[in-house]
Amino acid sequence: MDISSEYISIGGNRNPAAAAWDVEGGSFLAFGADNAIALWDPLEESLRGVRLLLNGHKKSVNAVTFFPTGSKDTSIILSGSADHTLRIWRGQMEPVLSFDLVKTITEHQGPITRIATLPGCDIFVTGASDGTVKIWKLLHDASFSELDVQLLQTITLTPKYFPLAVALTSLDASTLLLAVAGTRSIIQIFTSSSTFQDTSPDINFALCATLTGHEGWIRALDFVRESTSQDSDLLLASASQDKYIRLWRVHKGAELPAASSALNDPALGVLGRSSLSNKAHRFETVAGDKYSITFEALLLGHEDWIYTASWRRHASGKLQLLSTSEDNSLAIWEADPDSGVWVCITRLGEISAQKGSTTATGSAGGFWIGLWAPDGRSVVSLGRTGSWRKWTFSAEKDMWEQQVAITGHVREVRGVCWSRDGSYLLSTGSDQTTRLFAEWKHDAHSSWHEFSRPQIHGYDLNCIDSITDSQFISGADEKLLRVFDEPKAVAMLLQNLCGIQRSTTTEELPDAANIPVLGLSNKAIQAVDDNADNQADGTNAEDEGEDATTPDPSATIRKSTLALSHPPLEDHLARHLLWPETEKLYGHGYEISAVATSPDGTLIATACRASSIDHAVIRLYNTKEWLEVKPALKAHSLTVTGLQFSPDGSYLLSVGRDRQWVVWERNQDGAFVLKFSNPKGHSRMILGCSWASSSQGSGLKFPTFLTAGRDKTVKIWQIAEDGEVKLRATVTAKAAVTAVQCNVFAPSGGLVFAYGTDDGEIGIGRADAEKVEDLQVTLVDAKISPARTVNQLAWRPKRQEKNESGTCELAVASDDSSVRIYTVSES
Missing domain, CATH: 2.130.10.10 (YVTN repeat-like/Quinoprotein amine dehydrogenase)
Structure with missing residues (x-):
């Protein structure tokens, strides 16, 4: 048998450090996905999605970054995990994409939280929840075929805190500058005490400044030169859970830089003077050069915790800063050329009025990661649901356009099944979602994507099976099963983009579905024309009389919202592509463990978790009237873990934790009776x-x-x-x-x-x-x-x-x- 991987769907880890985009190598984006590292090329025309998963870590991957190799053919990935290990992976782009684990380092005594590298330098830095930051040197030959790691220094953070952000840069030709921050509101600045370009350096970083001003944990740090000149000042961006981004200036010379005019912004009047203190932090390098660090600007605009902040230099030479926040927005900042005030020039994501009601924060849970593409013309962001969003700047339209990205489960996937005709795939899992995947045929390419999220639930989902080509049943920890029917919006989407034809007419189907604000079940809703304002927003009482009623705006949706020419984006999947729920099946006393549908679709067999023969029964339901077919089938004494009807429907096979398999046979009356059993199977x-x-x-x-x-x-x-x-x-x-x-x-x-x-x-x-x-x-x-x-x-x-x-x-x-x-x- 020849076996090859056709498609991988997996969600990203919600950790701001768990993704990086390779600037030098194969244009791949690497991100932590559960215990693995996923490789995805967001700029690939064929949209194949995740190309490879690197397995090796034993717990969730917290930090991922690319080591700068200066080579297009070789990539080095550094990854840190909650399993306390740092792993080094070497990849080749040609002839086929492949990565191998070459080194596992176990020096840290806690989960690794951050990794920082520096282009043109073999030094890299790791931070961990053991309250330490470690300085390393990667030893390698010219082709990176031989790799080893040397530990140069361990910095124990005092006062103790966990480093959530680490940034490394070169201060001058011989000195490195290290910024560390985390679960305190301070930023610690360290300088190296010897040249880092020696063949065998004995680098020792010493604390030279402590920056104060933030009022919450600090999540992101990033250095950049103010201009393309290597003699220009350094700027440090720090983003915090206090909802603000601060900019700091590192200036060479005994004289302080001119005070930033950005501090005169009237919008800052709401803050106390202590928050805007322009105290100068002076330090001196080993070579005797004098430097100062001063507060430069405060960036206001986010309404919730800020997770990432990263610089890039625009083709025009302007500096731009990308930030992502818990407020579901991604912002691009730029300094106003006249006033010097930093302003948000672009805001992407979701506005408050569009926030959903299915999470604790009343929203999609924020954007955890934001990354610039190597060419700066695209940005990507990872949200709470594990899905990536991608925006590309269109010069013609002078705007950022959202494009197709990748999605996936973020917890264990418990069940998977094909539709009866094999046209699409359904999956369900412990992240409390059911997802539909199908093959998109576009141009000369063919790629798999998530086309619908039929069920967004409040309980972990355990099992799923198709009843017909347009109907499925799922079982969850809530002790009952739910039946869902395909809405017209999904049927038309699959027909137009995947060539999936329905055997029955779509006119009888509901347009779409939603979850009422105070409800638990998906309800069918109608689609209205875009110009039908009265239909969508309520009937005009003056025209209709005093008895006119105002329909619920949430029970309608614009037809244009459902008309897509590409696989749905995460915004659509999370809101508009639910399936209406048509039935509930009751009877079990504990969490549902297994479900199976007969080949002709007329019977459903289910079981639940059990520790006694009374609960370890198999219940049958007919799909015509959705009534239980009694009596329940009794034979097992513990949880039934698997159920399946024979291809001709004449037998039902069940297996359980009691080590027993049972074959039930359908008799002349259509009832199933015990035929064979083996208590010691x-x-x-x-x-x-x-x-x-x-x-x-x-x-x-x-x-x-x-x-x-x-x-x-x-x-x-x-x-x-x-x-x-x-x-x-x-x-x-x-x-x-x-x-x-x-x-x-x-x-x-x-x-x-x-x-x-x-x-x-x-x-x-x-x-x-x-x-x-x-x-x-x-x-x-x-x-x-x-x-x-x-x-x-x-x-x-x-x-x-x-x-x-x-x-x-x-x-x-x-x-x-x-x-x-x-x-x-x-x-």
């Missing part, structure tokens, strides 16, 4: 199950099913002619097997299945229909495998327009927050 709990196809095309003579267990095995069973269930083969894995799925659409027949393990390993098994025991297993390359537990696998149903022989697609849901699609070809 595995030596430990059974975590997954699947039926193989018994159709003519598969060549399998007898009904065949698979079970996967904590005992590190996958077992293949067949119901023989004599009516007994016999074990035909056992596949042994290196770790507990947590998911298994047969491909009932295998192009060449026989038995084809996939299994996933507790450590993220995925295996593809293949056996001849005549001799099931003769198995061949191909393992997916570890570099493209999930980093954590595989929760569910789903083979894509064969579609009429996809007739390539020997090619299948496999979707994988994992605890590492990723949804992956693999292309599997028979070699």
Whole structure:
């Protein structure tokens, strides 16, 4: 089997230090995604999204940066994590993109929070929650084929605080300047006491100034030269949770610089004089040069915590500062050429009136990361939902335009399933969202994107299954299941951009859905024409009489809002592309653990977490009247972990934590009764199950099913002619097997299945229909495998327009927050 990665969807970590854009190498943006580092090229025309995930860290990645190599062919990534380790990755752009872990450093005693590098210098700095900042030198040859690290100094921060921001720059030809700030309202400035350009430096940084003025934790620091001249003053930007950005001037010479005219801005009158103190902080380098640091400007405009602030020099020579805030905005600042006052020239993101009501802050949760593109013509930002936003400046329109970026889950992905016809993929997880992914065909390219977020919930979601091509059911920790129908907006979007045709007319469908302000269920809403102001804003009482009522504005949406020519942006996904909820299924007493739909879509089987036989029952519901089919099926004594109907609908297979598998058979009355059970199917709990196809095309003579267990095995069973269930083969894995799925659409027949393990390993098994025991297993390359537990696998149903022989697609849901699609070809 040849296995390649087709698509990866994963959300970014909410940490301001957890992303960096490679200025010198392959134009890739690296960001922390759960325990991994994701690589994405935002400027790529084909919009392929995440190209690679680098697995190695054991806990969440907090800090990512590129080490400046000066080479287009080689990239070095430095990453720090909550697992206390610093890791160094070396990547090659050609012939194929690949990165290897070359060094793991364990000097820090706490989670690493920040990493700072300096172009043209081998020195880099790390800060961690152990209250220290460490100075390192990267030892390498000219081609970076040999790498090592030397620890030069450890600075213990006094008074103790955690460094959340670190910035490094060259003060002059022989001296480095280091700024450190974090969980106190001060900024500490250090200078190096010896030249950093020696072949074997003995650098020692000493504290030379402590800057005060901020009134909250300081989240970002960044240095820049005021002009292109290396003799010009340095400017330091500091951003804080006090909602302000401060600029500081580092000036050479015994004389102080002229006072900034920006301090005369009338808008600063609301602040006390202590906040605007222009006290000069003087220091001297080892070479005897005198310097001063003075307060330069205060940038007002953000309404909440500020997370990032980063400089760039415009092509015109002007300095611009990019900042992101918890107030859902991204701002670009520039100094007014006449007054010198720093003003916000561009504000991107969301305004207060558009804030949603689904989070604790009453908003989308803010922008945590803001980055300039290497060419300065684009910016990207990461929000609370783990999704990236991208804006590119259009010179023709003289404005910043939002463009398609990437999205993904930010917590464990618990369930994944294809629509009945295989046209799109649904996933659901512990970040309390359900997401729909489909393939966009644009120009000469084809790429996968999130096209809808059908469900934004208040509970962790555990399982999902398709009922029809336009209806699905999901189960959550809230003890009930919800059924959702596709709205017209999503149906038209999939039809126009993905070529997905609906078998039924879309006219009968509701236009869209929303969550009422005080409600918990998605309600259908109508779309109105843009010029229908009275319809959207309320009926004119004078025209309609005194009895006229004013409809709820939230129950309508503009048609233009739903008319998209590209995959939806995060703004649309979070608000306008919900699916209306049509049914709720009650009956279970605890969190839903499994759900399965019969092949004909008429029955739904569900189970919940349980510690007794009374709760470990399987409940059946019909999809015509949405009533429970009684009695419930009793056999298990602990949580049922897996349910699946046989391809012909005649059997229902269930497995559980009680180590038992059970086969239920549909009788003449249509009811399911206990047919077979094996209380000792595995030596430990059974975590997954699947039926193989018994159709003519598969060549399998007898009904065949698979079970996967904590005992590190996958077992293949067949119901023989004599009516007994016999074990035909056992596949042994290196770790507990947590998911298994047969491909009932295998192009060449026989038995084809996939299994996933507790450590993220995925295996593809293949056996001849005549001799099931003769198995061949191909393992997916570890570099493209999930980093954590595989929760569910789903083979894509064969579609009429996809007739390539020997090619299948496999979707994988994992605890590492990723949804992956693999292309599997028979070699």
